[in-house]
Amino acid sequence: MNKTVLRIITLFISCSAGSVVLAAGNSNGISVQQEGFNIIAASIFVFFIAVTLVITWWAARNTHNTKDFYSAGGRITGFQNGLAIAGDFMSAATFLGVTGLVFVYGFDVALYVLAGIVGFCLLLILLAEPFRNLGTFTLSDAVSYRLSRKPIRAFSGFTSLIIVIMYLVIQMVGAGALIQLLFGLPYEAAVVTIGTLMVIYVSAGGMMATTWVQIIKAVLLLLGITILAVATFYHFNFSFSQMYQQVAETHHLGIDIFTPGAQLTDPLAMISLSVALIFGAIGMPHVLMRLFTVPDVRESYRSVLYSTCFIGYVFCLIFFIIGFGSIVVLNQHPELFDASGRLIGGSNMVAVHLSKVIAGDIFYGFISAIVFATILAVVAGLTIAGASAVSHDIYASVIRSGRASEREEIRVSRIATLVIGAIAIGLGIAFERQNIAYLMTMVFAVSASANFPLLLLSVYWRGITTRGAVIGGFCGLISSVGFVILGPTIWVEILGNESAIFPYAFPALFSMSIGFAVIIIVSLLDNSERAKKDRETFDALYLDIYLGKAVKELAE
Amino acid sequence: MHYENIHQLLEDERFRKVIRKKQRLPLLFSLAAIFLFFGFVLVIAFAPGLLAVEFGEDGVIKLYLILSVLLIILICVLMNLFVTLKARDNHDDIHELIGILREENER
Numbered sequence: 001m002n003k004t005v006l007r008i009i010t011l012f013i014s015c016s017a018g019s020v021v022l023a024a025g026n027s028n029g030i031s032v033q034q035e036g037f038n039i040i041a042a043s044i045f046v047f048f049i050a051v052t053l054v055i056t057w058w059a060a061r062n063t064h065n066t067k068d069f070y071s072a073g074g075r076i077t078g079f080q081n082g083l084a085i086a087g088d089f090m091s092a093a094t095f096l097g098v099t100g101l102v103f104v105y106g107f108d109v110a111l112y113v114l115a116g117i118v119g120f121c122l123l124l125i126l127l128a129e130p131f132r133n134l135g136t137f138t139l140s141d142a143v144s145y146r147l148s149r150k151p152i153r154a155f156s157g158f159t160s161l162i163i164v165i166m167y168l169v170i171q172m173v174g175a176g177a178l179i180q181l182l183f184g185l186p187y188e189a190a191v192v193t194i195g196t197l198m199v200i201y202v203s204a205g206g207m208m209a210t211t212w213v214q215i216i217k218a219v220l221l222l223l224g225i226t227i228l229a230v231a232t233f234y235h236f237n238f239s240f241s242q243m244y245q246q247v248a249e250t251h252h253l254g255i256d257i258f259t260p261g262a263q264l265t266d267p268l269a270m271i272s273l274s275v276a277l278i279f280g281a282i283g284m285p286h287v288l289m290r291l292f293t294v295p296d297v298r299e300s301y302r303s304v305l306y307s308t309c310f311i312g313y314v315f316c317l318i319f320f321i322i323g324f325g326s327i328v329v330l331n332q333h334p335e336l337f338d339a340s341g342r343l344i345g346g347s348n349m350v351a352v353h354l355s356k357v358i359a360g361d362i363f364y365g366f367i368s369a370i371v372f373a374t375i376l377a378v379v380a381g382l383t384i385a386g387a388s389a390v391s392h393d394i395y396a397s398v399i400r401s402g403r404a405s406e407r408e409e410i411r412v413s414r415i416a417t418l419v420i421g422a423i424a425i426g427l428g429i430a431f432e433r434q435n436i437a438y439l440m441t442m443v444f445a446v447s448a449s450a451n452f453p454l455l456l457l458s459v460y461w462r463g464i465t466t467r468g469a470v471i472g473g474f475c476g477l478i479s480s481v482g483f484v485i486l487g488p489t490i491w492v493e494i495l496g497n498e499s500a501i502f503p504y505a506f507p508a509l510f511s512m513s514i515g516f517a518v519i520i521i522v523s524l525l526d527n528s529e530r531a532k533k534d535r536e537t538f539d540a541l542y543l544d545i546y547l548g549k550a551v552k553e554l555a556e
Numbered sequence: 557m558h559y560e561n562i563h564q565l566l567e568d569e570r571f572r573k574v575i576r577k578k579q580r581l582p583l584l585f586s587l588a589a590i591f592l593f594f595g596f597v598l599v600i601a602f603a604p605g606l607l608a609v610e611f612g613e614d615g616v617i618k619l620y621l622i623l624s625v626l627l628i629i630l631i632c633v634l635m636n637l638f639v640t641l642k643a644r645d646n647h648d649d650i651h652e653l654i655g656i657l658r659e660e661n662e663r
Contacts, residue, residue: 110624111597118593121631125585125638244617258618260600267601274597301639308635312628320621460579539566542575546650 038183040365041372045183048216048373052201055212059205066406069206069413070137070388071292076211078299082306084211084381085290087218089116089281089311091378092371093174093440095221095318099354100347102323103330106257109323113315115274117308119281124304127282130459130545132291132300138385139288139451140393143458145544146537148466148530150398152454155473157393159450160285162477164386165423166443167286168379172428173436174348175375181345182352182368191428198380199421202387203414210380211293217370217377222310224370228351229317231359232325240320246328257327269504276508280444283451286385318351326354333357383420390416438489441506445484449476449511453519459545461520462538465531468523476515483507565657574649585638589631596627 059072067073076084094116101109135141139160144152172191179190201209236243248255281287291300330336336344336353343349352371356364391413396404404412454473457464484490486502504510523531565571599606600620609619 107620110620111600114593114596114624114627117628117631118589121589121635122586124635125582125589129582129642240617258621260604260620267598270597270601271594274593278593298643301642305635305639309632312632316625316628320625460583539571539575540562542578543562543566543571543650546578 038365038368040362041183041368042365044366044369045372048220048369049197052197052209052213052216052376055216056201056205056209059208059212063206063208066137066392066409068208069410070289070384070392072206072208072211074293074295075208076293078294078302079306080211080215081290081294081299081303082310083218084214084293085287085303085307086310086314087214087221087374087377088284088287088290088381089120089307090218090221090314090374091171092178092374093170095225095314095374096178096348096351096371098315098318099323099326099351100349102319103326103343103350104347105261106251106253106324106327107259108261109319111270111274112277113319115277116281117312117315119278120304120308120311122278123282123287124301124308127288127455127459128291128300128304129297131288131455132294132297133545134459134541135292137289137292137392138388139285139455140389140397143454143469144397145458146541147458147464147469147534150401151466151470153393153397155470156451156454157389157398159446159473159477160389160393161386163283163285163443163447163451164382164389165420165427166439166446168382168386168420168424169427169431170436170439170443171375171379171382172424173431173434175372175379176428176432178348178375179372181349182371187432188429191425194376194379195421195425195428197376198383198424199417201376201380202383203417207289207293207384210377210384211290213380214377217373218310220370220373222314224355224367225314225317225322227359227363228355228367229321231363232329232354233321235325235329235358243321243325243328247324250328250331257324268509269506272504272509273506275512276441276444276448276506279448279452279512280508281447283447283455285389285451286381288455289385289388322351322354326350329354329358379424383417383424386420387413387416390420435494438484438494441489442481442484445480445506445508445511446477448508449480449515450474453512453515457516457519459541462535463523464519465523465526465528465534467526467528467531468519468521471522472515472517472519475518476511479514480507480511483511564661565654568653568657570653570656571650574653577649581638581641585634589634592627592630592634596623 062073063069098109098112101112131139131142134145138157140153140156143156172194175194176187176191179185179194180187183190185193201213233243236246244258247257251257253261290303294300294303330343330350330353333353336357338344343353345352352364352367355367391409395412395416396402396409400408450473453476454469458469483502483504484507486500487507488500488503488505491497491500491502610617
């Protein structure tokens with residue numbers, strides 16, 4: 001196997017070198033929109049790829065069984081895993097998107113920041129212990145622990161896969177456009193490069209490679225953001241009062257930039273958005289999967305704790321310094337805006353422009369490379385979550401009824417990785433220049449409405465039954481997707497109808513309530529034999545959660 | 557840790573009581589986090605004027621900004637406290653109950 005991996009890697013390096021040269025040739029005199037070929041960014045990024053491929057090669061040599069493949073053999077420490085979880089959460093959309101949102105809306109963005117952190121807090125408190133002790137590789141392990149395996153696994157494998165693919169498409173489309181802008185690489189080449197690299201990381205190195213790619217990226221991101229924040233703060237002589245004074249003078253909203261504004265007027269819409277952000281973050285399969293890469297519960301607590309601190313730190317810097325600072329700094333550079341007064345490259349480019357004007361070309365190259373690395377690490381994490389949903393949940397448990405050998409399971413997950421990679425590349429290219437903002441809403445709504453009620457009730461409520469879980473889960477899934485389609489983002493903006501059938505852009509509050517309500521009602525009405533068994537095993541579940549699976553095995 | 561009669565333990569009313577007691581900590585802490593966050597959100601939504609108090613010599617730093625930082629810090633502290641309490645908890649109740657049951661069986 002190692003030989004194959006090596007061959008793929010060599011092949012890829014020659015390919016990517018080729019495309020870089022191609023891009024360099026292309027960028028001479030190409031449209032003004034592109035920044036042209038960025039040699040510093042490219043060298044840092046090629047270095048990043050080289051390091052991660054060496055790690056992948058090393059990880060491939062150490063990946064022998066399913067435990068190695070899905071959960072890095074449980075050999076990641078709490079601190080490392082904390083970095084990796086924070087890395088999963090801090091996608092390019094978070095770093096660039098949040099900075100851009102503060103640039104435009106000011107204080108209103110605090111809601112996103114806080115909701116993300118509260119989501120992690122609840123993940124640690126409610127799910128870390130039961131999931132870590134009940135599960136082995138995926139979130140379905142814990143959910144199907146006392147319910148009937150096949151239907152539950154089929155359902156949660158399916159929702160995990162949907163979430164992963166939608167999330168991947170968002171990342172691919174954003175990445176293609178961004179890399180086109182930063183590196184002067186054609187859109188398709190950028191999407192194919194990212195897709196190919198993520199397939200190599202995941203199929204060869206499994207969770208071990210994916211985790212280390214994520215860790216390296218997280219460290220780079222923390223470093224980059226810290227430098228950017230210090231440089232920005234230096235611009236204002238390290239004085240908040242001076243900085244915010246100038247912000248109020250520069251921004252067209254004036255002093256109101258610091259108070260809740262237009263984005264936060266409708267209380268119900270605001271609560272619904274918060275619900276999506278908090279409970280959506282908890283239900284993400286690629287984040288939950290990371291609970292299994294550490295040796296025990298204590299380490300998984302530690303990893304969520306570390307990750308929350310990293311995320312809190314990064315958000316504070318982005319929100320209070322970089323975001324507000326960019327309002328003043330970028331407005332001092334009229335060359336960054338086009339004729340109609342819009343920022344070149346859109347609000348996603350705020351952080352990147354800022355790095356250039358405040359710390360020069362080398363740092364700009366560094367930040368660009370970090371953005372590329374960020375995208376790469378996040379898509380790799382998503383891909384392994386998707387591949388394990390296919391191989392571990394759907395193939396091994398549902399199709400083969402648990403009779404698949406480890407080798408077979410790993411082979412299936414490698415094939416799944418390839419297929420998911422191909423789908424992501426295909427859809428990424430198909431959706432170029434499409435408005436896909438609704439996909440993000442949908443991902444979080446599905447995660448909060450189809451996954452979260454199931455996760456919570458399966459470990460905290462005695463009464464849940466298999467039938468209730470599956471029917472309620474499907475209702476959550478259908479209502480979250482349906483409400484987004486009928487809501488203002490798709491029904492009005494994309495399909496061009498007069499007014500939305502469902503009035504809220506963020507339906508999570510409603511679809512999640514439907515998910516919970518249906519699970520509870522159907523479970524209460526369920527009188528089947530299976531339901532009796534589901535309820536009776538609740539106490540045994542807790543014995544396993546608190547004393548670990550070992551006790552039960554010993555007793556038997 | 558080994559106990560001969562798992563079924564006896566599972567059916568004992570005292571075991572259910574222990575589980576309920578153990579569930580209390582996560583439920584309490586998650587309610588606290590949710591309460592803090594949605595309390596902030598609701599104040600912003602319904603009474604934005606309440607938090608518009610100004611700080612600093614120029615009056616640009618509003619109470620909102622300070623509260624958001626405090627909230628982030630508070631949630632990190634909450635998590636830390638939870639993990640500390642959880643570590644102290646250390647499954648003692650179940651071990652104790654198993655000990656009691658074992659003694660009862662011997663008698």
